[in-house]
Amino acid sequence: MLPQAFLNRMESMLGNEYPAFLESYDKDKYQALRLNSIKGDTAQMKEKVPFSLQPVAWAKDGFYYEKDDTPGKHPLHEAGVYYIQEPSAMAPVSYLMEDYDVVQKEAADCQERILDLCAAPGGKSTQIAARMHEMYTSGKWKEQGLLICNEIHPARAKILSENVERMGIANAMVTNESPQRLAEVFEDYFTRILVDAPCSGEGMFRKNEAACEEWSPENVSLCAERQDGILDCAASMLAPGGRIVYSTCTFAPAENEGSMTRFLLRHPEFRIVEVKKADGMSAGVPEWAYFREKMGQVLPEIAQTIRLWPQHLNGEGHYLAVLEKEGTLRQGYCRNGEEKGIPAKDLKVPGKGIVEFLDFAKDTLDPQTLAGLEKNGTYVKFGDQLYLAPKGMPSVKGLKVLRPGLHLGTVKKNRMEPSHALALALKKEQVRYTADLASDGEVIRGYLNGGTFSYEGEKGWYLIMADGFSSGWGKLAGGIMKNHYPKGLRKMW
Template identity: 30%
Template sequence: MNNKTYIPDEFIADVASYIPAHLTIDDFIASCRSGLRRAVRVNTLKMSQQAFEHEAAKLNWQIEPIPWCAQGYWLTRPADEEASLPIGNTAQHLSGCIYVQEASSMLPPMALATSLTPGDRVLDMAAAPGSKTSQLAALMENQGVLVANELSSSRLKTLAANLKRMGVANCALSHFDGQVFGDYMYESFDHILLDAPCSGEGTVRKDPDALKNWSLASNQDIAEVQKTLIHSAFMALKPGGTLVYSTCTLTPLENQQICDHLLNAFPGDVEVISLHDLFPEADRAATEQGYLHVWPQIYDSEGFFIAKFKKTGSVENPQQKTKKGQFPFSPCSRKELQTFETSIRQQFGIASLPGQLMSRDKELWLFPQNMDALAEKIKYSRIGIKVATTHKNGVKLEHEFATCLGHLATNNVFALDPTQAKAYFQGQDIRLDATGPAQGEVILTLCDAPVGLGKWQKGKIKNKLPRDLVLNGQLITWV
């Protein structure tokens, strides 16, 4: 119980006016003051659930499946490990095999997942820090196109770093106010996730000061922004496509009333897809409209709201706009393509890559499949992954070539032990007991997942981890 959690009387009075009859305000306040269970999601782009469960048993991690996400688990680590090693510095996290993600925040991607098909074009309109984006990418199995947008520059950098660590290769990043998508990308997406900026009332169990700046006036101001965003999302959605709207707040001002705004704005062209049977016992949080209003005491989680809609008809948008400026990428020349493919085939046994290889100056980028129809509609911060840079003697492979595509390699792969992995993430070369068995570059793995590149040298592997990713402090092992 955290008695320092700030819960203003005005907030309690407001909640009391709309809390469902079968729930009590006392239970709500008690839940808000109680600690939040740690939850993690297995990143199936890098590790299977079976392998994670095996690893957890070896480490004496206590895990409990999260009912609405097959890849999600509540996790308790031994006390000595918890005290000496942050979970972000464990091998499982550093390798991108797990993502620390609050359990209820796994719900919006799962609501969208029931409609996904291979090759879909999907938009995550407010994506940072990347928990739901990487979850969507895994659910899409790195196929199709996932456009991840973030307005904040600093949060965009965090998003990009997380996607590289998690091995996401089918993503294009953009840096806009989400209001632009309805005009510039009119009816372009098969599915859209709008995890809208909100007042964050549901996050108080994680952040005791989450309600420090709470006010009804602020809720109302945020709701106006949410209305413009959901309108833009609906315009960007193809007829027949689905839209999931979610928030980590509780007030109907930012939840049910935003859904009402959408339904009233487009009568006859939108319908609610009920989520009452999304998972066993989902009906405990379901509203009469078919939304999920997750109160913290229902599943012992953060508060959340999730709604799903289907666009049943095309809606005219007279405000459509076209991006100005020349697209800076072009398909690779035959020579560039041959040089790159020969290099990765000889070094790693990789015969082909999913997607399209594109060139910008001397950079080689691997665009996701089905990107062609979206590529020139807006300006992107990045599309796909940067796999290499060309030079007069061949190509220099990039870090994310390894993190996102290293699983395709059949040779020149080296599995790090905990001591070697600690050295690698601290920017040190990896000492070997004998001379390396090969020459050139090598893909390094941890927990059987690719984490980066090295270069074979006598008695060691030269560290090629980008300097901005070097970590300090206790890693992987503990006392």
């Protein structure tokens, strides 16, 4: 049951189009996934994923799947081959990560520093990371870049960190902070920021009944006020010449055209960028900034923002705006300074933790793999945990950090226990030994549930694969592959 106050407002907004909007609620929701280019060639992935996939027009590597498909219950999901994501939710990152030539030319030698400010559960963060990987490996970027994924709620931040791990991301730092706390540390720092703002969730009513039950006009007003504060923090953290993409999954004008109008009036150093709309996308309505309120200053450029309506395209309701800050992009300065680790490329005398990892790497990894991991990395130790922090990662001092880069492993009695994150970040050709299992077979499902299996080969650590995609570690001894899949991730099928 849709709230009557919501229906009344939508009828006033849409007029003759209101019946078509209502009819959209009688249709099935659209389901989609996004192939993960960090794991390999997405064209080859598409052939291996056992679902009928149709492209999402506004998202590179985004595909609709059929109603009866169950991609969340497949070993390739656990291998990070794809991320299940609502199709409209893929749009904001597509605009955040598109090439904007003028800024890129002015900042050719500037490392990209990207913030996903309200990141959980991680769909957009992992989408950003995939695009960063593509830009770096294609040679368009000289550096791999730094991604900071932030979530204010601790439980949701943990889920975010798990998804960053599952998708094999090596250059991300996951934080659990408020926007206000981050703004104290990162003034004029980031080249791009995504603000996928907490909102009243009206666009998810068809998908999520709980959002409908929690809705009220008062909550819409509270969300709009909260968005103003978050956007102000984002504005202070964006470097001159940088880009913010603001997005919501609501229809409420106060949280969309209203939020953008209020922001531009507070921040004249920003402008709305006109971007190309995909088929089915609609323009924002400047006058809606004051819907059912006393009319204030109307900004015509609000028409350059984008609305996604469920009656116009195959997805849920969303809104997005692309903003740029005046000035020229430059290297950022973090008040925390950079993390004081050991630059891998300068390592001469490895200390405890690092020497154990290097011994493991010598026996398990291809020599060029270690060189590739170390190229832009810094070894950082936290107790018995060893990480490879991305180049330029800010100091974690005073910040709540869940994941400071790529977790390499745990030091245990003069040996290294490799991490699950490292396994998922590696490819078949990067390790000495692999066990490649059929993704539709019982052996891989048994492995993901903690089981051992018979295998013939040299003694040592093996990267367990599902159709060529890394899934975790196993250790072979006496013809039995011992299971090192994390207990907390094991599941019954």
